[in-house]
Amino acid sequence: MLPTINSIIITQTLYDTLFQYLITPEKEELLKKFIKMMEDHIKSKDNAPFSQPVSALEFLDEGLEELRLLNWMEIPVTVWEISLDESLGEDVYQDELEKVLNLLEDLMIFSRPDKGNMLWVYPYSLVR
Numbered sequence: 001m002l003p004t005i006n007s008i009i010i011t012q013t014l015y016d017t018l019f020q021y022l023i024t025p026e027k028e029e030l031l032k033k034f035i036k037m038m039e040d041h042i043k044s045k046d047n048a049p050f051s052q053p054v055s056a057l058e059f060l061d062e063g064l065e066e067l068r069l070l071n072w073m074e075i076p077v078t079v080w081e082i083s084l085d086e087s088l089g090e091d092v093y094q095d096e097l098e099k100v101l102n103l104l105e106d107l108m109i110f111s112r113p114d115k116g117n118m119l120w121v122y123p124y125s126l127v128r
Contacts, residue, residue, distance in 0.1 A: 011035050011042070014070070021063035030059045048111035048122060051077065075126050080110070080119040 015035050022028050034052070041050040054074060057064055084096050097117070104110060110119045 011039050014038070017066055017070075018060055018063040021061055021066070022059075027059050046111065047105070048109050048120075051075075051111065051120065051122075073126075076123060078121040080121055082117040082119065084117075 015031065018031055019028070022031055034057070037052070038050050054064070057067070060067070082097060082100055084093060084100070086093075088096060101112075104119070108121050109124060110121045112118065113120055
């Protein structure tokens with residue numbers, strides 16, 4: 001989980017810091033993708049923290065320790081899935097999904113990693 005920030009500047013600093021741990025073009029592409037996801041998250045002004053599973057960051061090797069030194073944390077995340085009646089038409093389905101998400105925003109802190117029905121729900125005490 002990325003520490004609370006208000007600026008995109010951190011992403012360039014993070015890229016510069018983590019770049020030193022990458023030794024292949026494939027890993028550099030993965031880092032660029034990671035930084036892009038972080039930038040998109042910051043620009044979205046989402047209430048949930050930016051986070052990625054540790055398994056998705058293993059390409060950083062020793063860079064993972066660097067993230068910890070920069071106050072990144074490993075926290076437990078509960079995975080939820082919203083299940084609505086699939087017989088609904090696409091427009092109705094999206095409207096109902098939006099209603100559910102709006103209700104849940106008042107109750108918990110979550111993110112939608114793929115903008116689908118999957119939610120990552122964060123421990124309230126750790127992200128507020």
